[in-house]
Amino acid sequence: xxxxxxWEKDAPLAARWTDLAYDLLVAGxxxxxxxxxxxxxxxxxxxxxxxxxxxFAHSAPRAGVSDRVGVLAHExxxxxxxxxxxxxxxxxxxxxxxxxxxxxxxxxxxxxPARIERS
Numbered sequence: 001x002x003x004x005x006x007w008e009k010d011a012p013l014a015a016r017w018t019d020l021a022y023d024l025l026v027a028g029x030x031x032x033x034x035x036x037x038x039x040x041x042x043x044x045x046x047x048x049x050x051x052x053x054x055x056f057a058h059s060a061p062r063a064g065v066s067d068r069v070g071v072l073a074h075e076x077x078x079x080x081x082x083x084x085x086x087x088x089x090x091x092x093x094x095x096x097x098x099x100x101x102x103x104x105x106x107x108x109x110x111x112x113p114a115r116i117e118r119s
Contacts, residue, residue: 004052005052005096007096008051009098012107012108017109020110025049025113030048032044032112032113032114033117034086034114036118037118037119038058040061041060042061043061043086045112052064054090056091075109085114088110091105092104
């Protein structure tokens, strides 16, 4: 056994992490939803990290649900209207050598499509 993966420094935002996260979604191992109730939107993503495979549960309020992406929200996402992209970082609590103090996860960021559920 090789031990825990070190904190990712070389390619934390590599496209492969998003590709692997998508594969986990398709396999049903990763779940991603946006729960909307009135004016309140919460993103909820859980499952294994695409890099370290340690489990995490991410829950955070959203400022709004939009089909626009990019830093200035000028691009329209190529998703059905009941889906949005969510950008996040691995938030596992497992040990990863060289992780900066005060951080969680293994150091990778990735994007997943999340289904919007309105109530």
